[in-house]
Amino acid sequence: KNEVEQSPQNLTAQEGEFITINCSYSVGISALHWLQQHPGGGIVSLFMLSSGKKKHGRLIATINIQEKHSSLHITASHPRDSAVYICAAASNTGNQFYFGTGTSLTVIP
Amino acid sequence: GAVVSQHPSRVICKSGTSVKIECRSLDFQATTMFWYRQFPKQSLMLMATSNEGSKATYEQGVEKDKFLINHASLTLSTLTVTSAHPEDSSFYICSARVLNYGYTFGSGTRLTVV
Numbered sequence: 714k715n716e717v718e719q720s721p722q723n724l725t726a727q728e729g730e731f732i733t734i735n736c737s738y739s740v741g742i743s744a745l746h747w748l749q750q751h752p753g754g755g756i757v758s759l760f761m762l763s764s765g766k767k768k769h770g771r772l773i774a775t776i777n778i779q780e781k782h783s784s785l786h787i788t789a790s791h792p793r794d795s796a797v798y799i800c801a802a803a804s805n806t807g808n809q810f811y812f813g814t815g816t817s818l819t820v821i822p
Numbered sequence: 823g824a825v826v827s828q829h830p831s832r833v834i835c836k837s838g839t840s841v842k843i844e845c846r847s848l849d850f851q852a853t854t855m856f857w858y859r860q861f862p863k864q865s866l867m868l869m870a871t872s873n874e875g876s877k878a879t880y881e882q883g884v885e886k887d888k889f890l891i892n893h894a895s896l897t898l899s900t901l902t903v904t905s906a907h908p909e910d911s912s913f914y915i916c917s918a919r920v921l922n923y924g925y926t927f928g929s930g931t932r933l934t935v936v
Contacts, residue, residue: 744924746924746925748927753831753930754860754913754915754929754930754932755831755929755930756915756927756928756929756930757927758924758925758926758927761923761924761925799865799866801866801925803924803925809868810856810868810917810925812865812866813865814864814865815865
């Protein structure tokens, strides 16, 4: 069993739809990261969370420490949001980073 | 802030040659750099952790002599793939831990060995 589980693996949405990507983890963490990987491969760090909720533009990330669960929401989705979104848990016992397998999002115009 | 510049973004090399990938921290000092490899449709796999001024720590199964890591300064870490083989073709990416910020990633290097 992976330390970090993401769902769904693939997601297709119509432009304008509200999108949710879920992440569950089983290890103790110091922080939970949401990353965006574009088709060319480059990775951008979207959020780093240790509690509560963060918002940046149309993106919202939440985390529930007790339930070991985080969600990434995209409001008013746009084709340029099409990418792979990766959940990554930073272990609280060192520099170990556990990555989810990613959610491939395609937003159709 | 906290930008890591990774070069090259893409490289094609012949089997048997060596390829060097550089990661530079532009606006912070990176005492620790992480090197990852990603195969198609798979998640990032940690290859090694490099610390400035000391030997890198390699993950199990990663050949030290094949993937040479140098972290000679606080702003530069390099990964050299030696005697490249087609099976080394992959996406390589570096990451640095930034105090009070989290982790920042390089843009990645797509290596193709022909």
